[in-house]
Amino acid sequence: MGGSQRSSAFNLRPKGRSSLRKGSACALACFAIAAGGCGSSSKTASGPKFxxxxxxxxxxxxxxxxxVASEGAAPGYVFIAPKKAVRxxxxxxxxxxxxxxxxxxxPLGVADFRVQRYRGRPVLTWWQGHSKFGxxxxxxxxxxxxxxxxxxxxxxNGLAGDEHEFTITPRNTALITFYEGRGDVIDSGxxxxxxxxxxxxxxxxxxGRIALAESYAxxxxxxxxxxxxxxxxxLGGDGNLLISARNTHAVYEIDRRTGAVLWRLGGRRSTFDMGPGTTFAWQHDARWRSPTTISLFDDGARPQVEKESRALLLHVDLxxxxxxxxxAYTHPKHLLSTSQGNMQVLPDRHVFVGWGAEPWFTELAADGKVVFDGHFIKGADSYRAYKFEWNGHPPGRPTVVAHKSGDGRVxxxxxxxxATSVSRWQVHAGATPAEMKPLRTVERxxxxxxxxxxTDxxxxxxxxxxxxxTEATSGTVASG
Structure with missing residues (x-):
């Protein structure tokens, strides 16, 4: 198996199934800034759906x-691709x-939006296209x-690129999935x-390698x-490949040279003895976290076989x-996802979970304590959700609009x-475009x-x- 050649060791924790826990120098102007701030542990108020x-x-x-937005949360932004009940x-x-x-x-569907590295630099990646029946x-x-x-x-080779995976490897290659009709059977690989x-x-x-009889569908x-x-x-550290198949409730190790199935974890023909709490169903996103640790998202539903979905860390004795x-990480609302979902391990060993068909994302400390939790609109979902640090430098100019509201107010x-590096905005104003002068600087x-x-x-x-x-300046607009 070459297990000892895999990525650096993950810091294992004691086993257990835990639930989450929940104006101015010039008399011209005065100003107010509209901000959507919130305290480190307070809830951001719900507003319109869009x-x-x-x-x-x-x-x-x-x-x-x-x-939930705790001070203990890892730095970074949330990366999602909402679909279905969205505009x-x-x-x-x-x-x-x-x-x-x-x-x-x-105009196309989007899945698996995240930050990866290509040729030594951080990049944004995603799948885009049309999806039907998953x-x-x-x-x-x-x-x-x-x-x-x-x-x-x-x-x-004439195949269509599928939405389920787009991973860039350390050797600057891409791993992608496909589905292909073969008579009355759908092959995938x-x-x-x-x-x-x-x-x-x-x-x-x-x-040809996995029997139809292994399926639970x-x-x-x-x-x-x-x-x-x-x-x-x-791609594992030994060059072999770890894959997840939802409908067989199993994870497989594939020989990179021959394509042979080296072992099965879970399912009807598991190579391994599955200890208490380790069985899973309709799962997604199997990843090596150390030479002996695998993570995955256990949906447990459609049809339902578990009470709630779980993000699992499993120790694999090869x-x-x-x-x-x-x-095992679960959500305080006992979310049961009928499809999709993922589990990301952050650099500080926190765990970030995208709940798939349920429009939630959650960051947990290694002991299961919730340090960050959010959601978007009901009826929408995101195939996966991630948290990454990111420095974006968009081309072009900032956008500005000026609205008059009477009594000399604009x-x-x-x-x-x-743009991720902007911390302040400086407003320039004038009676004509040729007479523009700095009027006020405010926090972003x-x-x-x-x-x-x-102002007049x-x-x-x-x-x-x-x-x-100053990184960039917008064009000049007239107030309207």
């Missing part, structure tokens, strides 16, 4: 509510107050920190692709039988062929979609900062101020 941004009316992301689908980054950092609406046909996108496209990748050329380096099919009339349903692929429970709205207050002024100026612009000074 956000309305004065400076960017073309963006209508779903509102995000933060229920616009697309990759969405929000901060620890639920404020938008970057939103990119698309199987996708689309392609894979890589953007750099300026939100410029680096690559658009497609599955090879994965490819490893060279990102630079699109060449298929390795391809694996379940059909039921045939539905004349519909093709989706007996396997692959939903994650990961020599003795035994699996024991390290930790409200200036400033935003810059995707979320994606869009509203600055209320008392007719033209306005804003400058985005970051660590190195």
């Amino acid at each position: 956000q309305h941004l004065v400076s960017r009316p073309d963006l209508r992301p779903p509102s995000v509510t933060i229920e 616009q689908e697309g990759p969405l980054i929000v901060d620890d107050r639920g404020q938008v950092v970057w939103f990119h609406p698309l 199987r996708g046909r689309g392609n894979y996108v890589i953007l750099d920190s300026a939100y410029r496209r680096v690559a658009l990748l497609r599955a090879g 994965f490819q490893e692709l060279d990102i630079a050329t699109g060449r298929v380096l390795f391809e694996w099919h379940a059909l 039921k045939r539905r009339g004349k519909a093709p039988f989706d007996y396997f349903h692959i939903n994650s692929v990961e 020599r003795r062929r035994r699996v024991t429970l390290v930790h 409200t200036v709205y400033a935003s810059w979609n995707g 207050a979320g994606f869009e900062t509203a600055v209320e002024l008392r 100026a007719k033209f306005f612009s804003v400058g985005a101020i970051g660590p190195s000074g």
Whole structure:
């Protein structure tokens, strides 16, 4: 197996199933800033289902509510791709107050939005395309920190790229999943692709290696039988591949050279003795966390076989062929996800869970204490949810809108979609565009900062101020 060659060891914790715990130097102006701030442990008040941004009316992301935001939470932003009951689908980054950092609406469905590394640099990645019956046909996108496209990748050998996995490996290749109809059966598998050329380096099919009898799924009339349903692929430290198949309730180790199944964990033909609390059903997102630790998201539903979904850490004894429970994380609302979901281990060993069909995301300390918890609108979901640090430097200019409200009052709205280093906005105003002068500098207050002024100026612009000074200046607009 080469287990000792896998990634560095994960700090194991005692096993157990735990629930989560819950104006001015010049007499021209005076101002007020509209901010959506919240205390470190207070709830962000719920508002409309969709956000309305004065400076960017073309963006209508779903509102995000933060229920818990502890000072002990890891740094970083939340990465989701809400779909279904939303006005616009697309990759969405929000901060620890639920404020938008970057939103990119698309006419296609989006899944598996996250930060990865390509050629030594952080990039944004996602799948985009059309999905039907939980199987996708689309392609894979890589953007750099300026939100410029680096690559658009497609599955090879005439297959359609599926939504379930897009992982960039340390050798700058991509692991992607596919589904393919074969008579009355749906085959599924994965490819490893060279990102630079699109060449298929390795391809694996379940059909012919995994028997139909291993499936827990039921045939539905004349519909093709989706007996396997692959939903994650990961390259192990020994070069072999770890995959998860929802409909067989099993995780498999695949030999990278021959494609042979080296072992099964879970399911009808498990190679391992499954200890108390380690069995799972309809699971997603199996990952190596150490040479002897695997994480996965145990949906436990559709059809329901468990009371609630769990994010699991499992200790895998490869020599003795035994699996024991390290930790099981559940939500205080006892969420039961009927599809999707993932579990991420953060650099500080906190665990970040996306609850799949349930529109929640949660960060827990290693002992199970909730340190961050949020959700978006009911009826929507995100295939996975992640937390990452990210430095975005969008091209172009900030956006500004100025609205008159009577009695010499003007409200200036400033935003810059995707900019992460802006800490302040400087408002410039003048009777004409040629007479613009700095009027007021204010702290940034979320994606869009509203600055209320008392002034007879007719033209306005804003400058985005970051660590190195003014980073960019908007165009000039007239108040209306």
